[in-house]
Amino acid sequence: MKTDPRTPVLEIENLCISYFTRAGEIPAVIDFNLTIYEGESVGLVGESGCGKSTVAMAIMRYLGSNGGIVGGSIRFKGRDIVSMSDEELRQMRGSEVAMIYQEPMAALNPSLTIGAQLMEVPIVHEGVSEQEAYDRSRQMLGDVKLPDADRVMAAYPHQISGGQQQRVVIAMALLSKPSLLLLDEPTTALDVTVEAGIIDLIAEIAKKSGTAQVFISHNLGLVRETCDRICVMYSGEAVETGTISDVFTQMRHPYTRGLFGAIPLPSANKNDRPLVAIRGQLPLPHQRPQGCNFGPRCDYFQEGVCAPAPVPMRDVPSEVDPHQSRCNRFETIDWDAPLSAGKVNEPIEPGEPVLVVDGMRKYYELHDRSIKAMLSGDGVRYVKANETLSFSARKAEIVAIVGESGCGKSTFAKVLMGLETASEGTITFNGDEIESTEVQDRPREQVASLQMVFQNPNDTLNPSMTIGGQISRVIRKFGVEADPDKVHDRVMRLLDMVKLPRDFYHRRPRQLSGGQKQRVGVARAFAGNPAMVIADEPVSALDVSVQAAVTELLMDIQREHGTTLLFISHDLSVVRYLSDRIVVMYLGQIMEQGTTDEIFAPPYHPYTEALLSAVPIADTTVDKRKIVLEGNLPSVVNPPIGCPFHTRCPRKIGAICADKRPPVHTVSSTHAIACHIPLDELKRVEPVFFDVIPSTPPTDGAPTRTTRAQ
Amino acid sequence: MVASAETAEPETQRQSGLTRVIKAIGLLRESPVGMIGAGIVLAWVVAAILAPMLAPFDPNATIMPFQRPGAVDPASGATFWLGTDKIGRDILSRIIYGGRRVLIYGPIATIAAYAVGIIMGLAAGYFRGWWDAVLSRVSDIVLSFPIFVLYVIVISTFGASGLNIVLAIIFASAPGIMRIVRGLTLDLRNRDYVAASQTRGESSLYIMFVEILPNARGPLIVDACLRLGYVTITIGTLGFLGLGLPPPDPDWGGMVNENRALAPAFPHMIVYPCLAISSLVLGLNLLADGLREIAIRD
Secondary structure, three states: OOOOOOOEEEEEEEEEEEEEEOOEEEEEEEEEEEEEEOOOEEEEEOOOOOOHHHHHHHHHOOOOOOEEEEEEEEEEOOEEOOOOOHHHHHHHEOOOEEEEOOOHHHHOOOOOOHHHHHHHHHHHHHOOOHHHHHHHHHHHHHHOOOOOHHHHHHOOHHHOOHHHHHHHHHHHHHHOOOOEEEEEOOOOOOOHHHHHHHHHHHHHHHHHHOOEEEEEEOOHHHHHHHOOEEEEEEOOEEEEEEEHHHHHHOOOOHHHHHHHHHOOOOOOEOOOEOOOOOOOOOOOHHHOOOOOOOHHHOOOOOEOOOEOOOOOOEEOOOOOOOOEEOOOOOOOOOOOOOOOOOOOOOOOOOOOEEEEEEEEEEEEEEEOOOHHHHHHOOOEEEEEEEEEEEEEEEOOOEEEEEOOOOOOHHHHHHHHHOOOOOOEEEEEEOOEEOOOOOHHHOOHHHHHOEEEEOOOOOOOOOOOOOHHHHHHHHHHHOOOOOOHHHHHHHHHHHHHHOOOOHHHHHOOHHHOOHHHHHHHHHHHHOOOOOOEEEEEOOOOOOOHHHHHHHHHHHHHHHHHHOOEEEEEEOOHHHHHHHOOEEEEEEOOEEEEEEEHHHHHOOOOOHHHHHHHHOOOOOOOOEEEOEOOOOOOOOOOOOOOOOOOOOOOOOOOOOHHHHHOOOOEEEOOOOOEEEOOOOHHHHHOOOOOEEEOOOOOOHHHOOOOOEOOOO | OHHHHHHOOOHHHHHHHHHHHHHHHHHHOOOHHHHHHHHHHHHHHHHHHOHHHHOOOOOOOOOOOOOOOOEEOOOOOOEEOOOEOOOOOEHHHHHHHHHHHHHHHHHHHHHHHHHHHHHHHHHHHHHOHHHHHHHHHHHHHHHOOOHHHHHHHHHHHHOOOHHHHHHHHHHHHHHHHHHHHHHHHHHHOOOHHHHHHHHOOOOHHHHHHHHHHHHHHHHHHHHHHHHHHHHHHHHHHHHHOOOOOOOOOOOHHHHHHHHHHHOOOOOHHHHHHHHHHHHHHHHHHHHHHHHHHHHHHO
């Protein structure tokens, strides 16, 4: 399969990039080497600030006015990019090297049609006629699997969905037939099931057109699905490179290993195999340690070996492919020793129901003020944000609500917190009906016992108040303590609880890292001894190694206090790891609910099945069936009649799906599925996940079966 | 409710508030433009405070009319550095004392306009709904008026006094400030920390003034600086139109007005007061630029 000698498309040698700021020169990338051959895709993985995007920007020479290449060379097809003139660069960018960014809407011009923007590429770069440009663009839209290419050509960017926009951006990049495609987190802004389709497409491009790719991501699962080789970066340096199978199964750098220990692989389990966070945090560029950058966070650090001399990239003996690691001790480390957090947690027995939701509905009125609507009398339409939700959560239990954007999980949280009131149905919390009481009218104890951890670490704390001030405000507000000394004392104990140093009391949010801010958010939520905490994607905005630490912390506190945790997320791998029960929602309705094991094994609701299949898995011993959903997420303003999922359902059985609300099958006392398909048939569905025989290198895609029903 | 929140603020916060002001001044030193602006403004402030020591003559004393700059007063032997006006008052002394007037009424009017604009903007942006509809329409109506017609009507109706000038400026500036505050509030109210305070049952007043307003201060400080410049121009213009503070106390705009008929023959009578106004406005604008530079970098 690999032709040798292959022609390298991109050769990066000893690349050093620095940013020049008021504070002086800050090295962003140090001694970076990478060679990419034709048709190969290389994944660049690392946490924020590790320099992965800087490398991509350097390849395009888009470093900005304060960045510069201070050493080494970048050669694109043998030509030196560093010394290219502006004219040569302009020729190269867009026609030979194309870049795809995270935010598709920002890459498209909102005032031009998609067609005009696509046609511009061949017209400018190749000078073809308008007719030919149109034909090529239309053809390319078909190639990126956009249905109805004519409509898309005439549409403006805002008229198509985010997933379609990203496909258009990819089409635009491919139109110039580039030899190298740079993808910078191309799916981060998209929903999981939409992401699965894009990832499928990206993986196909390299195979079909022979375009070399650099795929930048923080998600190891995505890299496994799209790339041949991986380059793990840490604090400006590549720390390990090799083929996917080498690095994923025989990693030879403690950081890579730490990353794998920190992500919820299918084998992780909150009770006997908890996640292991990498201790400490990424050093700031001007505070890097001497020697190995990872040294201060590494369990194998040895003075004299790992520091003070810089650690070079060294070859790891490997049968076929080059495998390198920036670790001086990789020969002496026992890589097979299980990575363990050194703790085993007792499973907790859930107690009495704390929260009972029964037939809860939340409709928003939408007033149509047009004259036509007034005359016909349908001036008011309803957005059915939550449709007949019924489920319960017991004491000390972790219940996850899973769904994509628009599924109504945030609306539900608002109703629960008393920021909105329910339109119908009841929510019973600790024996009190709370569905129509706004937060101001709730008794103080009730407000204190139902608290929330928010998603965005940069938003969760008020930037102009000190940490101590914010936590003590909550303590006083909930009447936990009133005496200033006791309040101060309690804040200190809460800081201890979330494992933050006590002198953070006087700090302001901007002096904290994302993970630390999220810890303060946890401390604030637990300040009033809540019976139940709603966590709205509490770790999704954090770096992988920090995610594990915050997840574990949240669970430890929850376990210790017997708190019920309602965990809202779109990430099924995290959900599988921590929750006891899962509620799957789609467009405001519950499609399936059950214990975690029940959700992850057949029978599935077809939507759950697609959602499971969309989860990128970074474990090479597990593979999955691929189900790529067609179509877009429908709008909540105009949801499909009948089963909300019928417009995208690969198992749709006929008109009944579009006409009637599906019946709820009771699989067991805890497991229920809302679907028209008979339960027996659903039970016959194969599991989404299956083990692969470890000897097969999974990167060649051999054991991957693709199901595209009907 | 609000009072309890503010009185209970820990002592540490106060201190760090002060240190941060010192730090902000330190930051301004990195912006040359801001430093020049701050220098000009500070020079005027010092001149106004030390006016009795700096001014060579009594600003209202009629000494010798029509003296050119540099002429010497034979009685006292002192120099009329900037000449004298048509009734013989020393222009330099009048400019120095005139600064007092602008630097007292300008900030008072601006701060008062901010107080009104902030309350309106917070209410419109936080409550939305009909609060927003009513307040925004009212401000649209005020903003759609030619501003000087407004001043002339207000002041000619209620008479020229310091209070009326301040009221007129509040009336004319508050809608613009309200729009800025409303925009910032609309953005800030969606932050998670606002949601967090809502979910713990904080009052709307607490959320608006403690959670939202302090985080809007960056753009507001920059705007306040610029607006102080506009208010300076306004006070000057009102003085020129004869709607300023009643004579005989010196007023920059008034000085231009009194002597404008003689300008072709004695340009110094109006050039120097004009320069005084423009330099102060320029200083404030440069200071605003510097502050903006720092705000962006932060």
